[in-house]
Amino acid sequence: MSIVGDIPTEQGPQQTGVRQVLGWLTKALALASAGALTLSLAACGKAGSTNQASQNSESADEIAFMLDWTPNTNHVGIYVAQEQGYYKDAGVKVKILPTAQAGAETSVENGVADVGFSKLSNLAAFNAKGSHLQLVFNLGQHSIARWCSLASRTDIATPKDFDGKTFVSFGSAEQTAVVQAMIRNAGGKGDFKRATSGTNTFATLTSGKGDFAGFYVTWEGVQSDLKGPKLHCFVQSDWGVPGNPDQTGFAVKASWLKDSKHRQALKKFVQATKRGYAWSLAHPDQAAKILVKQTPTAHIDPLQASTSMDRIVKDGYWTAGPGQTSISGAVNMQDAQTYLDFQYQAGSYQDGKGKPLQRAPQARDLWTDEFVK
Known part of the structure; x- marks a missing residue:
């Protein structure tokens, strides 16, 4: 994932x-x-x-x-x-x-x-x-995204060290905005290269074709813990990216x-x-x-x-807190809009003609709670 x-x-x-x-x-x-x-x-x-x-x-x-x-x-x-x-x-x-x-x-x-x-x-x-x-x-209900390098990469201690290195991705504007913000908030410039991942992102990193990538802590994070290779990961909210992506x-x-x-x-x-x-x-x-x-x-x-x-x-990734079993199925509108505003300000959204949007996408237009009640 x-x-x-x-x-x-x-x-x-x-x-x-x-x-x-x-x-x-x-x-x-x-x-x-x-x-x-x-x-x-x-x-x-x-x-x-x-x-x-x-x-x-x-x-x-x-x-x-x-x-x-x-x-x-x-x-x-x-x-x-x-x-x-x-x-x-x-x-x-x-x-x-x-x-x-x-x-x-x-x-x-x-x-x-x-x-x-x-x-x-x-x-x-x-x-x-x-x-x-x-x-x-x-x-x-809570972010599961992590931005990671191999734990063996001792030259990468904070997101600032992603500067000038190669990000394994398919080049989405959303991810570019997140990684750039993390790097800049850590004191870097936000400049990095990109490499396209194959079917196995772990293999792309271990082969040396890339330096860092995005993973999900609840699946690939578990895979890393159980089978390796070990990862050194950062959470975007710890480095100035607001909301829940x-x-x-x-x-x-x-x-x-x-x-x-x-x-x-x-x-x-x-x-x-x-x-x-x-x-x-x-x-x-x-x-x-x-x-x-x-x-x-x-x-x-x-x-x-x-x-x-x-x-x-x-x-408690799916609930209000750890150990709970009650599923609300609802969107946290504040977290959603905060993140959409961040992406809008980063210039991530374009219309069908490739032009920037005039206003940020609105979470209330993208969500209905009718079916979870």
């Missing part, structure tokens, strides 16, 4: 190949065009006749959901809701689509998926260029919400998924096992999954 591009195309050390992803997506599109989104993801159904099960299937609402990356603990609530039968209980059928090369946001905008895993700052960038996306559920959750297209049937299906989906995330926080080890079981092709390391869940619970 390397932070190598806020609007991802090819991501992460765990990612399956692009050809495999595209193959999965092609199959999903073929099924969708045939009207075959009829897979009930409830693994444990209640006893009943075949005819009754068929009637329930036909009457259920449908949601096609696209991941933003290969399955990981950010998605655990979805797979738990599947395993525990929460979607079936709610009367909604959920089809989980693997991430597309173009990204979940583009897939939602184009109608390939009804709902996609994204984050508020991504929606700001997309909508600035003419999209009409809205966040309807927010998982990330990682308000991450579910995005939909605004026009899709105009259909009352879609709104009904989305409400059922969000509420059942909230239930899945809450159960995951209350039963982290069991939730990790469900994630591994439900995603065999992702080849998730069970120890990484369980350690990640333990870290999420302990540090």
Whole structure:
């Protein structure tokens, strides 16, 4: 889940190949065009006749959901809701689509998926260029982004030491603004080179092709602790970057919400998924096992999954505080707007013609709390 591009195309050390992803997506599109989104993801159904099960299937609402990356603990609530039968209980059928090369946001905008895993700052960038996306559920209550070099790099003690070195990324304006601010607030100039990451950011750093990169502490940070290589990381808020850049959750297209049937299906989906995330926080080890079981092709390391869940619970990344299990699903509007204002002032947002926006994106326009209540 390397932070190598806020609007991802090819991501992460765990990612399956692009050809495999595209193959999965092609199959999903073929099924969708045939009207075959009829897979009930409830693994444990209640006893009943075949005819009754068929009637329930036909009457259920449908949601096609696209991941933003290969399955990981950010998605655990979805797979738990599947395993525990929460979607079936709610009367909604959920089809989980693997991430597309173009990204979940583009897939939602184009109608390939009804709902996609994204984050508020991504929606700001997309909508600035003419999209009409809205966040309807927010998982990330605290930032999980970290900016790291290998621990073996003794020449990098603070972000100031990133000056003149090579940043492994896909060159997003948002990340450039964050790294420049961190460097300058540490006393540097904010000048650095860029290198494109391959499928494994750790390998890019250890090969010497790059000096530092962005990672997520709840996944790659765990991987580093368990398997290496060890990282030396910095948190952007410690170096003058305000707000929370990682308000991450579910995005939909605004026009899709105009259909009352879609709104009904989305409400059922969000509420059942909230239930899945809450159960995951209350039963982290069991939730990790469900994630591994439900995603065999992702080849998730069970120890990484369980350690990640333990870290999420302990540090309270999805809740108001450590150890809590109550999922609000809401956006912290102050943190969101503060971060969007920072990015606007840095010149990160441009319209569809490449011109700077006249005002900062507004968090209130990118978010609705209708479906989390």
